[in-house]
Amino acid sequence: MNTHAALPHPIAPTRAIDLGALIRSRRNARTPRMTQAQLGELLGYSAAWVSRVESNELTPPWEILIRIAQILDITPGELGIASASAERLAHEETTRSSPANLSATKVAPEQALADQEDDPVRRRTFLAGAAGIGTALTAPTAPAVAAADPVGTLEEALFQPTAAPAMPLDRLRIALAAARSDFRAARYATLGRELPELIAAAEATRDSLTGTARDTAHAIIARAYVLASELTVKAHSEAAWVTADRALRAARDSGQPAPIGEAARVLAIAMRRSGRGRAAVDLLTRTATSLDTEHRRPTAPTLTVRTSLLLTAAYSAAVTGDRTTALTLADEAEQSTRRLPADSDTGLFTVEATPQQCALYRIGIHNALGTPDEGIAYARSCDPARLPTPERRARYYTDTARMWHQLGDPRRTFTALRGVEHNAPEEARRPAVRTLTAELTYSSVSLPGLKEYAERTGAHQ
Structure with a gap:
């Protein structure tokens, strides 16, 4: 095992270091102790990826290494970098990640995604030997998806907005419904192209209105930005901060509880x-509590958004390592679903309040807590066919793939990954999913069809 891999940056360390041991010791020294899954979540990678870094089997790209150092309070000196070099690197990182440069820097679409999220995977040589698709891996094969940047146009429009004419509210509602359909069907490239025009038109319409009509326009704007936030989060884009902030501002201006909760x-x-x-847990629980306080007899949409807040809070608590809070909030979310009338149409954009949804979140919660074995029962109880959209079904298969990967079952991991592609091909090209695919490809196991799958989904470049 190599104890010191060269850092992939033009400025090399001034002395040899055991990078993996340094990261592992600082992670374990956190109070409370940070797990590999929690560190990976903060970086946009899996626990298995962090394990390989700590074993010196791979070295993070420079920008990710800087992020690790910030999280774990590792100084440039401990990384063996001269102070002058550290200053230069800090300046490079700050400049690279500034909002202005998100739209000013133009690179090829696939390159933009790979550089930001998972280029340690993209730039390495994959193990050969996997060929054909075995009959035991039963998920049907989806067609190859062309490389696309789902957020490039959106990011540019956020910082260089274009003018658009106002339009009737009914037309805005139709456009928003179409955008929601694109998100739920995981048509992210289409959504990324259409959202800027929708947002510009909605903002122009709001500026032309007064009274309750203006409040309605604010709600449409908020939900358009919610969709933009969901999209930028999936792409690991820093623009998620901008879209989420604008969503919450517009939602508060609307005065409507459901958009406020979604934002x-x-x-x-x-x-x-x-x-x-x-x-994040504090914001989510406070918002959920405010919905209870303000609405003694909450409507179905209010109950649904409350459930979504509690589920996201439960997962966020799991990421921080707080098992008790995570499981308590997940229990509370399940109780909230029981207050909903049967077959209620909530009209929320991204999640539903159902037992299936709660079971789905439980899988992710246990993955984040480092207890994937406890997620098996929930994975088996959750019927993906009953999840309402391709986006949610892809989330189920992504979380079960992570679960089986943590449990060391490559065959089931690959079966789940193929489920992602079968239900939502663009989900299979998300940075986090491509990272998981690449980690499976790096392993010593040989699975029929894995190499082709990696090439088809962009994990093998």
Whole structure:
């Protein structure tokens, strides 16, 4: 085992270090102790990826290494970097991640995604030997998906907005419903192209209205930005902060509880991904409590958004390692679903309040807690065919793939990954899913069809 891999950056360390041991010791020294799954969540990678870094089997790209150092309070000196080099690197990282440069820097679409999220996977050589598709892996094969950047146009429009004419509210509602359908069907490239025009038109319409009509326009804007936030989170884009903030501002201006709850949820997700998991839990639980306080007889949409807040809070607590809070909030979310009338149409955009949804979240919660064995029962109780959208079914297969991967079962991991592609091909190209695919490809196991799957979904470049 190599104890010191060269850092992939033009500025090399000034002395040899055991990078894996340094990261592992600082992670274990956190109070409470940070698990590999929790560190991976903050970085957008899996626990298995963190394990390989700590074993010196791979070295993170420079920008990810800087992020690890920030999370674990590792100084440049401990990384063996001269102070002058550290200053230069800090400047490069700050400049690279500034909002202005998110739209100003133009690279090829697939390259933009790979550089930001999972290029340690993309740039390595994959193990050969996997060929054909075995009959035991029964998920049907989806057609190859062309490389696309689902958020490039959206990011540019956020910082360089274009003018659009106002339109009747009914037309805005139709456009918003179409955008929601694109998200639920996991047509992310289409959604990314259409959202900027929808947002611009909705904002122009709001500016032309007064009274309750203006409040309605605010709600449409908020939900358009919620969809934008969901999209940028899936792409691991820093623009998620911008879209979530704008969603919450517009939702509060609308005065409507459901958009406020939906916007608070996506903002909390952005907070969690930046390492502020406990603050995210606090925001989510406070918002859920306010819905209870303000609505003694809550409507179905209010109950549904409350459930979604509790489920996201439970997962966020799991990411921070707080098992007790995570499981308590998950229990509370399940109780909230029982208050809903049967077959209620909530009209929420991204999640539903059902027992299936609660079981789905339980899988992710136990993955984050590092107890994937406890998620098996929930994976078996959750029938993906009963999940309402391709996006949610893909989430089920993604979480079960992570579960089996943590449990060391590559065959079931690959079966689940193929389930992702079968239900939502663009989900299979998400950075986190491509990382998981690549980790499976790196392993010593040989699975028929794995190499082709990696190539088809963009994990093998």
